[in-house]
Amino acid sequence: MKLPKGDVNDEDVNDDDFAEAFAERLRDAMGAVPQAVVAKRSRISTSAFSRLFQGREPGLFKAARIAKALDVSLEWLATGSGKPNGGASGFVEIPLLDVQLAAGAGAISDLAQQIGVVPMDRTMLRAMGRNSADGLRFVESAGDSMEPLISDGARVLVDTNDTRFREGVFAFRFGDELRIKRLRRLGLDGVEVISDNPHYEPEVISGQDLAEHFAILGRALGGFNFY
Template structure:
C-alpha cells in the first residue's frame, strides 16, 4: 500500500524541481498556472495534494506531463494513434504544437516549448509567421547559437557572437543593430532557451493563436 504522506511529499519535491527549472518563484508559477498562491504554497510544503484539474494546470504551466508530475513516471510522450508529440507554446498554456517525434531526435518533449514569430529581425534565417522550437534546458550563450531571450515582457530572437570582452547579440537582418553585452552583465540576460528547429511553413492544429513581436533595442 502506498503511503499517502510519502506520496504527497514526493509530489511536492517534483513540483519544486519544475519551478526551479523555470527559474521562477512559487508565486509567479502560481500565476502562470492560474491557481491561487496559497494553494500552490500548500503543495510545495506537502500540506495537501492537488485535484485532477489543478494537476493538469500545474503540468501545463511547468511544461511536463501530468503522469510524471503525479507519479514520477513517464511511460511515453507519444500519441496513442501516431508518433506525435504535443509541444506547448511558451506563453499560452492552452495552445500546443503537434509535431512528428522524428524531428526531435533525442530531445525529450518536456524540455521543449514553441513560439510564433511576427518580426523580420532574423530574416532570412526565419520569416515572420515562423514557429521556433526551443530547448528550455539549453541556456548557455555560445558562439553562433540562435537563442530566444526575454526582456521586459518581450521575446527577442538573436544570434550569439562571443567576444573577448563579452558577447554581441546579432540580428541576421542587417536593419537591426547588434547589442553588445559586457562580461559582467551577461548574468543579467534572461535566456529562455536555444532554437533547435525552425518551421517557416507549417500546418498545425492549435487551440488559440498569438504572435510575438520584438522591440528594437
C-alpha cells in the same frame, strides 16, 4: 529486476546479458542526448546512471523513470519486446505558449501562458537529435531580423532545458524584452547580439546590463510555418 530480452526464456538469459542489452537499448533511445541530461530528467544520480552502461541492472522503478524521461515504452526499454514508442501515435504534443519573441527591435510580453499544443512527428524530433519532447516549447516570432532562418510570424521551437551560453541562436530576455537572436560571447563581460538579416546592425550587451537584465530562455531549434 530480471527481465528477458525479446521472447527468450528467463533461464536462457543471465544478468550480464540483460544488463548489456538494456544498455544498448538505452544508448539507442538517448541518441545525442547527454547522460547527465537524462539522469537529471530521470531523478537518478549521474554516477548511478553511468553504471547502467557498465553492466548494472537498473531496477524496475529506475527503468520506469528513464523510459518516461526518454518518452519510450518501458516494455521495449526493459525487455526489447514491442516498439520503442509502445505502438502509440507517431506524434508528440509540444506546448504552444502565448509569448511573442521579437526577431526585430524587441517586444514586451508577459511570460508565459500555454494556449494550446502543436503536434510534431516523432521522426522529425529524432532527426533533431531528440528522443523526448521534454522542455520543448513553441513560441511565435515577430519581425524579419532573423530571416531567412526564421520568418516573421513563424512558430519557433525552443529547448528550454538548453540554457548553456555559447554561440548560437537563442531565445532570451533583456529587461522586459523577449527576443530571439544569434548570440556570440565577447570576452568575459559581453554578448554580441546578431541578426541574420544584414539590414540589422549587431548590438552589444555588457557590464551591469548583462549581469542584471540578461537571461537565456532556451536554444532555438528552428522556425516552422504551419500554413
